[in-house]
Each structure stands twice: as C-alpha cells, then as structure tokens.
Amino acid sequence: KQEVTQIPAALSVPEGENLVLNCSFTDSAIYNLQWFRQDPGKGLTSLLLIQSSQREQTSGRLNASLDKSSGRSTLYIAASQPGDSATYLCAVEGNAGNMLTFGGGTRLMVKP
Amino acid sequence: NAGVTQTPKFQVLKTGQSMTLQCAQDMNHEYMSWYRQDPGMGLRLIHYSVGAGITDQGEVPNGYNVSRSTTEDFPLRLLSAAPSQTSVYFCASSYRGPGQGLSYNSPLHFGNGTRLTVT
Numbered sequence: 065k066q067e068v069t070q071i072p073a074a075l076s077v078p079e080g081e082n083l084v085l086n087c088s089f090t091d092s093a094i095y096n097l098q099w100f101r102q103d104p105g106k107g108l109t110s111l112l113l114i115q116s117s118q119r120e121q122t123s124g125r126l127n128a129s130l131d132k133s134s135g136r137s138t139l140y141i142a143a144s145q146p147g148d149s150a151t152y153l154c155a156v157e158g159n160a161g162n163m164l165t166f167g168g169g170t171r172l173m174v175k176p
Numbered sequence: 177n178a179g180v181t182q183t184p185k186f187q188v189l190k191t192g193q194s195m196t197l198q199c200a201q202d203m204n205h206e207y208m209s210w211y212r213q214d215p216g217m218g219l220r221l222i223h224y225s226v227g228a229g230i231t232d233q234g235e236v237p238n239g240y241n242v243s244r245s246t247t248e249d250f251p252l253r254l255l256s257a258a259p260s261q262t263s264v265y266f267c268a269s270s271y272r273g274p275g276q277g278l279s280y281n282s283p284l285h286f287g288n289g290t291r292l293t294v295t
Contacts, residue, residue, distance in 0.1 A: 098283055107180075107266055108219075110283030153219070155284075162207070162226060163234065164284060166219040 070167035087137040087154035095157040102151045144174045182287035189257040197252040199267030206272040208250040212263040257294045
C-alpha cells in the first residue's frame with residue numbers, strides 16, 4: 065500500500081526566505097505526483113503536476129522536483145511572501161490508476 | 177467557469193439521519209471522486225467514477241453510496257449518519273487519459289468542501 069509522508073508538518077519562516085518542502089512515498093511505481101495548496105476553509109488548488117518521466121516542473125516562484133527511484137519530491141518556493149501562507153499537500157497516483165494517495169501536508173506560515 | 181460546485185457548505189445531522197452531498201462539474205471531466213479530510217488522517221478516497229454509469233470504491237467506502245447518472249453530477253449519499261462520519265468532504269474531478277490512470281496533463285480540480293457534523 066502506497067504511503068506518502070510530508071516533513072515538516074509545520075514551518076514558519078520570515079518573508080523573503082527561500083524554502084523547501086519535502087514529500088516521500090514508499091512505492092516508486094507511480095504515474096505522476098501533484099503538489100496542491102489548501103487555504104483555510106477552502107478546497108485544494110493544484111500547483112504543479114510532474115509526470116513519472118519528468119524530473120521537475122516550474123511555475124513562477126515554485127519549482128517541484130521528482131526522484132522516483134528514491135521516492136522523493138521537493139517543492140521549492142523562492143522569495144517567500146505572506147500570501148504563500150497555506151497548507152501544501154503532495155499526492156501520488158499509483159500505476160493502478162484512478163486513485164491519488166495524499167500526504168498529511170505541511171502548514172506554512174510566512175511572517176511579514 | 178464554475179468548476180466543481182459542492183452543496184451544501186455546512187450540514188449538521190443527528191445520528192441515523194440520511195442526506196445527500198451534491199457535486200457538479202462543468203468541465204466535461206470523465207473522472208470524479210469524493211474524499212474526506214480529517215485531522216491527523218489526511219485526505220482519504222471514499223468513492224470514485226471514471227464515467228457515467230461507472231463507480232468504484234476507494235479507501236474508506238463503508239457507510240457511503242454513490243451513483244453517476246450524468247457526466248456532470250456525482251452525489252454522495254449517507255444512508256444512516258454516524259458520529260464517525262463527522263468530517264470535511266471534498267469532491268474532485270479530472271480528465272481521464274487514454275488507457276489506465278488519470279490524464280498525465282490534467283490535475284485534480286477540487287470543490288470548496290462540505291463540513292458535516294453528526295451529533
């Protein structure tokens with residue numbers, strides 16, 4: 065059974081810092097990995113999707129990498145802003161398809 | 177563009193009552209799913225559908241029923257609510273690529289959730 069772990073569970077940084085969020089998964093047989101953002105009381109918003117054949121994806125200040133063989137992904141946020149404060153979740157779709165397994169999330173607070 | 181719409185936003189039920197959580201999407205997505213989100217447990221898949229007339233169980237299906245009569249709608253039914261079903265419920269949809277699995281290029285789109293309390 066696929067298990068997805070995110071460390072740390074919570075992170076507080078001053079504005080302007082570059083930061084890295086970590087995601088690890090136990091079964092490397094995956095179709096893709098997705099990073100989501102969740103604001104309090106809201107649904108999840110997709111940030112980046114990395115296919116199994118890709119190493120990284122970039123969108124603005126966000127860069128996500130994928131190392132399938134080691135079961136790891138990182139989300140890099142450059143020049144963090146208070147508006148980046150949210151919970152960030154990663155999820156993997158296994159080769160059986162049709163199902164995403166989510167990590168527990170990292171709650172990020174960026175202080176002005 | 178409405179995206180994925182869930183109703184109601186909040187609901188309080190007594191143990192044993194039944195209700196239906198509504199989910200509709202206007203993106204012509206084949207794949208629709210229901211998740212519940214609980215503190216310390218993360219998001220867990222309840223049921224999913226890969227097209228009209230096709231449904232399947234996820235990780236935690238007990239106590240829930242679903243049907244998919246149209247591409248747009250995917251309601252979740254609680255037949256006899258229990259306090260253990262107190263949670264936030266999310267509906268999500270996506271395109272479905274050829275062959276197995278979700279589309280490589282289509283992320284999952286979520287609704288804003290329904291917060292359910294069962295007393």
